[in-house]
Amino acid sequence: MSHFDYIIIGAGAAGLLLADALVSDDFFSSSSILIIDLDDKTKNDRTWCFWESGSGKFDHLLHKSWPNIHFAGKELNRSSAIVPYRYKMLRGIDFYDHYVDKIKKQPNVTWVKDRVIMVEENGKKVLVTSQNGFFTGTTVFNSLFNLQKIKKQQKHPLLQQHFLGWFIKAEKSVFSPEEATFMDFSIPQQGNTRFMYVLPFSETEALLEYTLFSENLLGKSEYENGIRDYMKQNFGNTAFEITAVEQGTIPMTCYKFHKHNSNRIMHIGVAGGWTKPSTGFTFYNTSKKVSALAEHLKKKKTIPKFSKKNRFWFYDLLLLDILYRDNYLGQSIFESMFKKRKPQLILKFLDEETSLWEDLKIISACPKLPFLKALWNRIT
Numbered sequence: 001m002s003h004f005d006y007i008i009i010g011a012g013a014a015g016l017l018l019a020d021a022l023v024s025d026d027f028f029s030s031s032s033i034l035i036i037d038l039d040d041k042t043k044n045d046r047t048w049c050f051w052e053s054g055s056g057k058f059d060h061l062l063h064k065s066w067p068n069i070h071f072a073g074k075e076l077n078r079s080s081a082i083v084p085y086r087y088k089m090l091r092g093i094d095f096y097d098h099y100v101d102k103i104k105k106q107p108n109v110t111w112v113k114d115r116v117i118m119v120e121e122n123g124k125k126v127l128v129t130s131q132n133g134f135f136t137g138t139t140v141f142n143s144l145f146n147l148q149k150i151k152k153q154q155k156h157p158l159l160q161q162h163f164l165g166w167f168i169k170a171e172k173s174v175f176s177p178e179e180a181t182f183m184d185f186s187i188p189q190q191g192n193t194r195f196m197y198v199l200p201f202s203e204t205e206a207l208l209e210y211t212l213f214s215e216n217l218l219g220k221s222e223y224e225n226g227i228r229d230y231m232k233q234n235f236g237n238t239a240f241e242i243t244a245v246e247q248g249t250i251p252m253t254c255y256k257f258h259k260h261n262s263n264r265i266m267h268i269g270v271a272g273g274w275t276k277p278s279t280g281f282t283f284y285n286t287s288k289k290v291s292a293l294a295e296h297l298k299k300k301k302t303i304p305k306f307s308k309k310n311r312f313w314f315y316d317l318l319l320l321d322i323l324y325r326d327n328y329l330g331q332s333i334f335e336s337m338f339k340k341r342k343p344q345l346i347l348k349f350l351d352e353e354t355s356l357w358e359d360l361k362i363i364s365a366c367p368k369l370p371f372l373k374a375l376w377n378r379i380t
Contacts, residue, residue, distance in 0.1 A: 002110075003136045004034040007128055009116050010143030011037035013048065014269025014286050016099040018141055021294040023106045028297075032108055034135060036128070038115045041100050044093035047207070047246065049199070050284035051347050053084045058287075061098055063091045064201050066180040069343060073185040073335035080343045087180045089199060090283070116144060119265060126264045139264050139303070145271040147251065149260070156255040156317070157324035158215070161280030163197070164223030165209035167244040174235045175200035183338075185331040187230060193323060193330025196230050205243075213252060213280070214327050223247075250280040254317040258307035266303045268293075273307075277316035279350055311359070312352040321374040333366055340365035 006022065008015045019035055022028040039045075047063070059065075065088040070079045104111055114130040119142055121127075126140040150158050181198035188194070193213040200206040210226035212218070231240065250270070257273030268274065274289050275282040296306050323330050337346055341362060348354050349362045363371070 001134050001136060002034070003032075003125070003138075004110070005031040005138050007034045007036065007126070007135060007137035007140045008143075009036050009119065009128065009140065010269070011035055011039070011041055011100070012143055012269060013095070013283055014143045014272070014274065014290065015141070016095070016103065017287055017290040018268060018293065019103045019109070020099055021290050023103060023109060025294060025298070029108065032110070033106075034110045034112065034137065035103070036112045036114055036116055036130060036135075038113065040113060041096040042093075044091055044244075046092040046248065048090045048092070048095070048283035049088065050090075050281060051082070051085045051087050051351075052284065056088075058088070058090055058095075061090055061094045062088050063094065064089045064199070066178060066199075068179040069182040070179050070198075071183050071335075071338040071343070072181070073183075073331060073338075076335050076339050077186075078338065079179055082343050082347065085344060085347055087182070116142075121262050121264050124264075137264075139266070139297075141266050141268050143267070143269040143271050145251075145269075150251060150253055150255050153255065156253050157320050158255070159213055159252040159320060159323055159327075160215065160217065160249045161211065161213055161252055162217050162249040163209045163211040163247065164220065164227070165197075165207050165246040166224075166227055166242045167207050167246070168205070168231075168240045169243055170204045170206075170235070170238050170240040172238060173203035174238050175203050175206045177202050182343075183334060184230075185335060187226065189328055189331055192327050194226075195331075196226075207246070209246070213323055213330055215324065217249065220247075250275060250282065252277050252280055252320060254313055254320060258304075261303050261307070263302055263304065266293075266306070276350065277313070278319045281350070284351075310352065311356075315359070315363075318371055318374040318378070321377065322370045326370065329367075329370055333370070336367055337362065337365050 008019055022033060065086045067086055068079055068081050069087055103109055114132050116128060116130050118129040119140060125136045128135045128137060128140060177200045184196040187196055195211055197209040197211050198206055208227050210223045254277050257267055260267055269286055270282060274286045276285055293306060345358060
């Protein structure tokens, strides 16, 4: 049975970024690292999007970025420059090609293609059982997400950001390649929080996603019909072909994922609660968390001391409470924010980088009654 200083279960964004942080720092050069993942990471299975001020460490891997965003609702239809930010898109395959190749070349890294069955802490070691073997580690980082654990509890509502997207190629120029549609709530809400998300790559190519923040998923045809209706409503009878399809769901919850950590096992990525609860954005937050975690490990601090709640967690909790009880209110809340505040301030707030005074400016732009009710229900 092989033993490793660090075992990383899952080679998604969190696992690969953590592995890269470890192999890129001389402090960990003598540490043995095992990465276990069932997939060979050779497919373009997802895209990640985020906003960032100025240049960043992923710029050389970007598929596209946009200097402007568009927001639409019942009473608002606005395009805005977001300088100093840019909205950025990273394809999974470009990310994998770069990081997998770099990490596999490191002499202190072992990569195993296998399925993990069980992870259990036993004294000063953690036993990882896979389909084809056993491994022990001093510290294990687990990115495998168990949705059923979250569904069984009632204290923290669970919504999902679920979507189906078409990569399309239109027969004529219909898109604005320098403007990403961040949220378009002009589509029928049908009692939910529903919006279209459009990322143009050229005047004829774009990703269109029919997206919901709600508790339950839809049938595939409902997402597809939503995209068709949007294309017809906004681009007339323009013919197009579907070149690829993307579908997924991201948990939106303030559930305390860190309570499943121990002295030697830490959950990371979505499984660690690194998804921003109020938006579903995960990638950029994961990048920041990984950097902080590497420094945490270098200072030899324990895993339980890494996770901390802040005031933004409570803001997210109130919003999710509202959307869980009255899902249709999402459109009015987001539209009110974008109508009354600059997008740069909103993006800064969602990045959890605003001051308390700036927080109050965002909060004051939202409808008051739903948040007061949510606050009352939490404190009574």
